[in-house]
Amino acid sequence: AQSVTQLDSQVPVFEEAPVELRCNYSSSVSVYLFWYVQYPNQGLQLLLKYLSGSTLVKGINGFEAEFNKSQTSFHLRKPSVHISDTAEYFCAVNQQGAQKLVFGQGTRLTINP
Amino acid sequence: DTAVSQTPKYLVTQMGNDKSIKCEQNLGHDTMYWYKQDSKKFLKIMFSYNNKELIINETVPNRFSPKSPDKAHLNLHINSLELGDSAVYFCASSPGGGFDTQYFGPGTRLTVL
Numbered sequence: 001a002q003s004v005t006q007l008d009s010q011v012p013v014f015e016e017a018p019v020e021l022r023c024n025y026s027s028s029v030s031v032y033l034f035w036y037v038q039y040p041n042q043g044l045q046l047l048l049k050y051l052s053g054s055t056l057v058k059g060i061n062g063f064e065a066e067f068n069k070s071q072t073s074f075h076l077r078k079p080s081v082h083i084s085d086t087a088e089y090f091c092a093v094n095q096q097g098a099q100k101l102v103f104g105q106g107t108r109l110t111i112n113p
Numbered sequence: 114d115t116a117v118s119q120t121p122k123y124l125v126t127q128m129g130n131d132k133s134i135k136c137e138q139n140l141g142h143d144t145m146y147w148y149k150q151d152s153k154k155f156l157k158i159m160f161s162y163n164n165k166e167l168i169i170n171e172t173v174p175n176r177f178s179p180k181s182p183d184k185a186h187l188n189l190h191i192n193s194l195e196l197g198d199s200a201v202y203f204c205a206s207s208p209g210g211g212f213d214t215q216y217f218g219p220g221t222r223l224t225v226l
Contacts, residue, residue, distance in 0.1 A: 032211065032212045034214075036217075041219075041220075042219060043117070043203055043205075043217030043218050043219050043220055044203070044205075044217040045216075045217065046214045046215070049212070049214065051212045088154055090156060094210075094211055094212065096211065096212075098210075098211065099144070099161055099163075099168055099169060099210035099211060100158055100161065100171075101158065101215065102158075103155070103156040103157070105153070105154070105155055106156070108154075
C-alpha cells in the first residue's frame with residue numbers, strides 16, 4: 001500500500017522569499033504524484049503532477065516540483081512567494097493501475113508581509 | 114459555470130438524524146468521488162464511482178450510502194448521524210482514474226450536535 005508523508009505541518013515564510021514544501025512517499029510499484037492546493041474555505045485544485053518523463057515538473061502560479069525516485073520524494077518549490085499563496089498544500093500519490101489518490105497530511109503555508 | 118457543485122454548503126443537524134449531500138459535475142467526467150476531510154485537514158477517500166458503478170469503498174460504515182443516478186451525479190446519504198461524522202465532505206470528478214486530474218467541489222461542512 002502506498003503512503004505519503006509531508007514533513008512539515010506548517011511553513012511560515014516572508015513575502016518574496018523562496019519556499020520548499022517537502023513530500024516523501026512509499027510504494028512498492030510505480031506511482032503518479034500530485035500536488036494540490038486548498039485556499040481558505042475552498043475545494044482543492046491541482047498545482048502540478050508527475051506522470052513520467054522529465055523529473056522537473058512545472059505547475060500553475062510559478063510552482064514546480066522535482067521527482068526523485070531514489071529518495072522517493074516529490075518536493076514542491078517556488079522561488080518567490082506572494083501573500084496570495086497562503087493556503088494548505090497537499091501532496092498525493094496514485095499507484096499506477098489503481099484508482100485511488102492517497103493524500104499527505106497537508107502543509108499550511110503562511111506568508112508574512 | 115461551476116464544474117463540480119455540492120449542496121448544501123453547510124449542514125448542521127442533531128445526532129441520530131439522516132441527511133443527504135448532493136453533488137453534480139458538468140465536465141462530462143466518468144468518475145466521481147467522495148472524500149472526508151477531518152478537523153486536522155486530513156483528506157481521505159470514501160467512495161469512487163465510474164459510470165454509475167461503485168469501484169472503491171474504503172471501509173466506510175454502512176450508515177454512509179452513496180447513490181449515483183447518472184454519471185453526472187453522486188449523492189451521499191448518511192443515516193443515524195454521529196458526532197464523529199462532523200467534517201467537511203468533498204465531491205470530486207475526473208475523466209477516468211489513475212493519472213487523471215481530479216476536480217473538487219467547494220465542500221459541505223457537516224456539523225453534528
